[in-house]
Amino acid sequence: MPASTETDSAAIDPSQASAEVSDGHLYVVATPIGNLGDLSPRALRVLSAVNAICAEDTRVTGALLSHFGVRARLIALHEHNETDIAGKLVARLLAGESLALVSDAGTPLVSDPGFALVRASRAAGVPVMTVPGPCAVVAALSxxxxxxxxxxxxxxxxxRRGARRSRLEALADCRDTLIVYESSHRIAECLTDCAEVLGADRRICLARELSKRFEQSVTDTAARLCQWLTQDSNRTRGEFVLVIEGAAEAERPDDAEHILRVLLSELEPSRAARVAAELTGQRKNALYKRALEMSAPPVQ
Known part of the structure; x- marks a missing residue:
């Protein structure tokens, strides 16, 4: 999430900055997701003292550093080149240089580049240090x-809608809270798919523009969130995190099977599966498959 400029620059003590880093170390540094005031003093010292900074977009990171009066050498490291240049960067680390790794916003490697460099550094025995800070995943969950x-x-x-719905189908029975990122031009379609695939009553928190001026977070059922989103076009602007309630605990399989057997004595498989799904909370498709198996004539 691009950072805004809502706080004043801070002075940097060069002696403190240089004491913060060690030769031959890679520093993974979290940067603000919206409010520049969230850049930690330690992060600022590290970025001021390393030999170079590996940045997802040098223009974005350059603007951030300029705001704080930091001059640093920037190296572009993004999804299109990180595998190719990771070895060269590790060689520099082994030669004694200190490097920082940042993304455009938030914690690197969380849906951002950097994995290839961190993995290569560890494989070469380079110390990798964390400078923790903002992360949209944790912020939205909290x-x-x-x-x-x-x-x-x-x-x-x-x-793509078909692939998105297939992935949601695969996640539908997950009992853990699910967190996804979404863009402004797909948020309405994504919420609709959540309501249709996961269930209209599944609770979801829609968080947008976290830590920015127009930050907003609303928790409601998927169906009501779809309606809420259409009531104001401004609600589809910005960058989004969806925090989705995990699936409810289903009835024991033996209970569902017993219910199916009773229903199949009076109903055809498709209707029996639909009623069993309403009674047990289990997936209709899975129950229909089981109903077909149970109603099939025995093999002679």
């Missing part, structure tokens, strides 16, 4: 009001 003891982060769902 304000969602949904269970946070166990969660699954899916990054961005597929952009």
């Amino acid at each position: 304000v969602s009001g949904l269970p946070s003891d166990r969660f699954v982060f899916e990054g961005f769902l597929p952009s």
